[in-house]
Amino acid sequence: MTTTAESEARKALQRLRRAAEKSVRELDALEGALKRAEGDDFPVEAYAGLREALEGVAEFVDEEARRLQEKILHAGGLEPGRVRRSSG
Numbered sequence: 001m002t003t004t005a006e007s008e009a010r011k012a013l014q015r016l017r018r019a020a021e022k023s024v025r026e027l028d029a030l031e032g033a034l035k036r037a038e039g040d041d042f043p044v045e046a047y048a049g050l051r052e053a054l055e056g057v058a059e060f061v062d063e064e065a066r067r068l069q070e071k072i073l074h075a076g077g078l079e080p081g082r083v084r085r086s087s088g
Contacts, residue, residue, distance in 0.1 A: 006072055013065050020057040027051060 027050060035042045 006068065009068055010065070013061050013068070017058065017061045020054050020061065023057075024051065024054050027054065 027047065031042075031047050
């Protein structure tokens, strides 16, 4: 069973993950619109850098989720590498 703090952390991680995913979608939409309007003047490198940063946020969220899960399992007396989800 998770504590309130752990539950809040999991919820916050999910919100951050959704926000990062939405940011990438919005960046794609902006990039598409501006590429057509600006042509060769469009700052491709700047958008690639921002996309990379947003992917870094997603990687951070994934790592924090794994770390939190390991802490929860360890607190419950389980080894994280030995726990498997059932398929049913």
